Amino acid sequence: MAKGTIGERLYRQLLRMYPRDFTDDYGDEMTRLYRDRVRGEGAASVWVALVGDLMRTAPREQAATLVQDVRHAWRTWGRTPILALTAILTLAVGVGANTAVFSVVHGVLLRPLPYPDAERLVELFEHDRRADGRFFRVSLLNYLSWVERARSFDALATFSGRDFIVTEHGDPERIVGSAVTASLFTVLGVAPIVGRPLSEGDEQPGAPPVAVLADSLWIRGFGRDPAVVSRSITLNGTRHQIIGIVPTTFREVGRTQIGAASAAQIFVPLTMNTAQSRSNHTLRVIGRLRTQVSLEQARDEMQRLAAGMAEEFPATNRNWGVWIERLHDSMFEPRVRVSLLVLLGAVGVVLLIACANVANLLLARATSRQREFALRTALGARPARLARQLLTESLSLAMVSGACGVTVAILSMPALRTLVPATIPRTDEIGLDATILGFGLLITIACGVFFGVVPASRAARVNLLPALAQSGRGILGSSREAWRHGLVVAQTGLATMLVVLAALLLQSLVRLQHVPLGFEPSGVTTARLSASRAKYPDAAAMLAFHRTLLGSLETLPSVQAVGLMTSAPFAPGVRRGVALRDRAAVAAPSEASTGAIEQVVSADLFRALGMKVLTGRPFGPQDQQGSPLVAIVSDGLARRLWANRDAIGQVLELDGRSHEVVGVVEDIRGSDGVGARGGGLDRDPAAVLYLSSAQFPQNPVALVVRTDAQLEAILPAIRAAVREIDPAQPVPDLRRLDAWIAESAAQPRLTTTLAGAFAVAALLLTAVGIYGVISYGVGQRTQEIGVRMAMGAARTSVVGLVLREGMTWAAGGIAVGLFGAWAVSRAIAGLLFDMSAADPLTFGATALALAGVAGVACTVPAIRAIRIDPIVALRAD
């Protein structure tokens, strides 16, 4: 046949769009057809019709072949239903778990914040250079100076948490809210869904009281009333006009404390009380960077600004700097981010191990189908066709597993939202979207290809003559064995890494939960009290209320001590930072103000919390309104200010007042709570300055009640006591202190539990995998073993043979795994509390555990091996 014209050659090339089988059968015909038509009608008209024909029929033929392949694949799986079901189940669990974890990581961490241009949003902190890198909230006067002077921002906004007592229906209810500047709406770029945002007019003194509500409150309290803007709500005794409703996304920003369990639902204008001190650090500040300004440039500018303000206001600002972080980063503690990513990695490893198991299954299956493939090749099937069919089989299996797994993951999303600790923000953004489906599809296909490729490539290169002639014994034993052993090594290695990870996390968690707190939490109950300012307008009224309340509670049976403080450790509340200085040090210019958390406490508070007074005395009846101002410092603060000298008798200056230090108390944990460096069990105790509540009555306050250890009945008694004195006052957050402490460890606890579950799953899968491979090997070598035993080999030597093979590969895997674990442990070192990541004991114990598991997995086939009857083995074929 002549070579043909260019057109013909081109047509032949285009025919490759059809399935290979089709062109094998009809390619020549179609080329001839083309030639005839060109002869008859001329090339141009033929080509015009041809292009349309190709576009229409080529995909149709490909689809038909695909359908045929898939049908054939399922018929083949139908012959080994148990194997198929096992594989599907294993994979479905793996894909489902991965999709579920990914949906959490994606919704919470990876997705950008739901505000326009969210990468431009930043949060600003004040930074006391002497306080070991701790970040503090911002003082109002500093914020106003920034607004005036900073050039890097489109807008700045500030807000601070408020507790609101709402008495719309029946019992007074405490709702967490936020006092915000009107610029918050500009910074976030969020428009209200109903009504209007706060405006600067609302911030003016004397403006009518207004409030913006979150839509969750609109639904719950007002039934989604479209005319809500005409209604009002009573907050702390004052009627506020509702002017707008904001979407749920607004709430996250309004969280007054990173990791707080409740997000703000009511927003009122922030009253600018400029009469306060510049060292009163209570506000969170966020801003929107100008489009041309980078984060680095903004940081530089603010540092310079801060330096300038330190010169201008030395009493309060010397040695204070400014730090800026992206809002997306500051919303999360770094360890939350690492934990989520670690979990994603861990669950991915479990999937890999599961895939290795399925790959082993399929390899064994491909081996047993060698005759089938040899026969088909002899009958004219091309190797590529066989390979494609095998790949179709594995992909069909994978797709079904994937679909099941992803479906289960989607159905479990509501459960996921509640399981994730409330301390992690954005949990209501966990939901189904295209990315998650795409992820599920991607890992499904990847799995299908992974365990399909090896059997497919093996089948394609089957060696005809030996395969047809010989028995069912494995022919290409050596190279297939290499793959299987490789998979065992990989599985064991991966399982080792996971077990090390889980063991490290577990030890860290145990240490975390036993960390010395500095106070005695058992038997302590706390609550927050937020009295209405209308009812208690001045300090005297507040003092009287507190005195009455303390007195009433002290008389309750089984109450050992009652105290008040600004916020109880680990419980939600305001943590106010102050700048103070040692008066004696004013003379030395290098000494500057330092930051501490301010806690205003009642006389009995230290006893109620079980805190030791190290030197000096606690507050007492001699500290009253009008008596000399006193203060008590925490041990850390005393050492920072006076090193080894006696703190008693020293004088501290803050807010323009002088306080004499009368006592030093133990450091306690749980007092921190600012920005992304929030307090927790793993945080070192913060420096705390204690003032007397008799001299500075506080509102809101935290009530601390110590009773006999496990008395549940005390909670209603406390509530009753408060109601008796002031029926309009709710008692929110009434809870055992132990519960708050446990909640602060909720996220590490969840991470550790999940990591442990994944490690156990990995161990089980690996054990099954090792068993499968060794067992298969024994099956292959039945004859050899039979010969050995017939020749008089001891049973122990046969067992030793099997075990040695299995354990060698496992040992290789463990070694690789330990190395990998060491690398990974350095990455998670930030998550570990009070321990080194390269803990030899952990690594050693893990190696032993894995060796043990591998040993057990090898023992069963070994026992089978010695049960082989030599005669049967030799005769068998």
Added chain:
Amino acid sequence: MFHILVAVADQDRHGYAIMRDVAARTNGALKLSPGTLYGSIKRMLEDGLIVELSDRQRPDEDDERRRYYRLTAFGRSVAQAEATRLATLLRQAKAVGLAPGRA
């Protein structure tokens, strides 16, 4: 597909011949493209409506080996059933004046 059955009903044909026959009988209205043609042929082979003849029918006409297709008995009965169905429809259409000619 019916057209192809008709084309091989009276004599065995190869691909191009079927194409030309169909085009001629429909006066150029239906031009089977190669993809459609061979796709249909493949399916009809699978369903047993036609068979492929491996030996040359007319050695004098071509010097190349073409594939000839012949109607099977099954294919014939299928074609006849379809023809009957169409005739019935046509008769009904004629009865109500939708088609030219009287029933």
